Amino acid sequence: MCKYELEIVKSMNMKDKIQKDQVPFGKTFTDHMFIMDYETGKGWYDPRIVPYAPITLDPAAMIFHYGQTVFEGMKAYRGEDNRILLFRPDKNFQRLNLSSERLCIPPIDVERVMDYLTQLISLEQDWVPSKEGTSLYIRPYIISTEPGLAVAPSQTYKLMIILAPVGSYFSGGIKPVRISVEDQFTRAVKGGTGMAKTAGNYSSGFQAQAKASKEGNADVLWLDGVEKRYIEEVGSMNIFFKINGEIVTPELNGSILKGITRMSIIELLKEWGIPVVERKISIEELSQAYTEGHLEEAFGTGTAAVISPVGELNWLGRKMIINNNEIGEVSKKLYDTITGIQTGKIEDLHDWTVEIK
Template sequence: MSSNKLQIIKTMQPKEKPDVNQVKFGSVFTDHMFKMNYTIDKGWHDAKIIPYQPITLDPAAMIFHYGQTVFEGLKAYRTNDDQILLFRPEQNMRRLNSSSERLSIPQIDEEEVLYYLQQLISIEKDWVPKDPGTSLYIRPFIIATENSLNVNPSCSYTFMIILSPVAAYYPEGINPVRIYVEEQFTRAVKGGTGMAKTAGNYSAAYNAQSAASTLGYSQVLWLDGLEKKYIEEVGSMNVFFKINGEIITPELNGSILEGITRKSLIQLLNSWNVPVVERKITIQEIVEAYEKGLLEEAFGTGTAAVISPIGELIWNDLSIKINQGETGETAKRLYDTLTKIQTGKISDPFGWTQQVRELDETIPSH
């Protein structure tokens, strides 16, 4: 990796670091950010780490009008011996490129961007919190910046990475939540952008989430957009069910995001010789399993919470109580194992974690 591609400008006004347990998730940001630009003639260029700051865009910038943007979410963790670990960051870069392909955004050099990310976190290493369950949330994203109202892919883009220290998603431990089965709104359809991590997928879900919240539910369980019978995701998370000893998760079908936590849990289950399958599963099958006493657990999975147990599903006025509303043994074992791997508390037999290296001092800085 050629270090002269990266310029570093350090802040002259470092911020006071907050108590992450007292701030809202994703509301406080570190001293520095990464930024680089794309143009057709130069490709990706002008990579730099700069003080965290607002950006200026023309009102005609295409991101505002046509939503051409993709993003990722991952975390850095501090170990007991003060190492800083990333969890499968190469998978996030691969998925970022997959999302970009769907949104007609130019590909990044995954290895190069991982190098830049390592340098950014090395500079911001003191922002990685130490308390149990805390981490440094990492948000890479790309936006279309060409000033045009023409309905075509942009000719220019900006790629940025911002960092936010965050507390444990569940300060009191993982607790089961109540979920409303959504039948009116659709999250995504095959052939759409459901498999991509793009902004519109999330804002399009707000109506359903708000309605569920008003009724006293934490989130919604999404059904397929065509027949409204096949289960897809829960909120913005992948979903798993344990039925009669077997773990089932909806198969990737073009409308479901390929979660990195999802992939990791499947590998863990396979390593434990726990039966796990990826296939279509209907809400009616869940009801029948419940009525037969075979529905043992249900849980969502994602970067922020890792595991979110489901204690109750509500569908057509039917209350489906799962495991007496308690966290199941499988969900707890998966949560404990994955979080201990992420924080270096147990060995990582899969090679999932990467240690953040010290800053490359050969990089020009101002």
């Protein structure tokens, strides 16, 4: 058997596919998962779809000790016409390879893995929910599995893909969130792993998130690790501001994640003729813009919420209420357009969607 040929082992115990509007994010998984192995000298081999089940690893597997791992997050949407669509999945797999490069993990063949993903979703198509705002969350990830305590890249890996039906991010309409500017903890720094989707970048933010949450904030706005001045991203989203009619987002500098939603928004804004610029923006400049009445909108962007308007920004005791704590005009138009394309309601003129047949 060719090492690239997909094997499918079907589950004998199918779970109930309860279609709930509100399910806790990422707690319910579908009946099957995808696994593929890697070994130095052999490459990626044995792609297989198997029943969703616990995996078994040596206690010395590198993932447990030195965190050599990367992941992605994307969604499959069910349109009103019942078609199942992915949104720019190639970009996610390309970014997975970029993350892998930073972590010394071997790259995957994007086209081949896209094919495996398509077959997995096709098998699990009944799990793709149909209610507005719901979707099937897709989590590809690579873990280093070689048993050994030497601090060096693993010689073996597993690529896994698990699927979780998820409810609407905003129940009862989009609500702007309150976020606080983090002035103590740092998420990422030049020369670090900020641009990579790797596990260590996320647990390192837990303390800051707990602190922000205690003060009633939904998330934190991270500043750069060097000067603690320049805005980087919000929690696990990119951030955009509308200042005096112009959309501003921090430029990709190596410590900011290259968001797929971010990229799509910039493309849309350019098409619409709305001025958009990627540049360094300091928290002082933002605060000044607020004082002068020029901070018109603020929104986070990412796979989870698509667009998450920021209604209140807290910085060193200063409370900035943005757009009267309501979703802004540009934010709303972007949200409607992107979710419209994702669900097939709006014609996809960009070839962004991939249909699962």
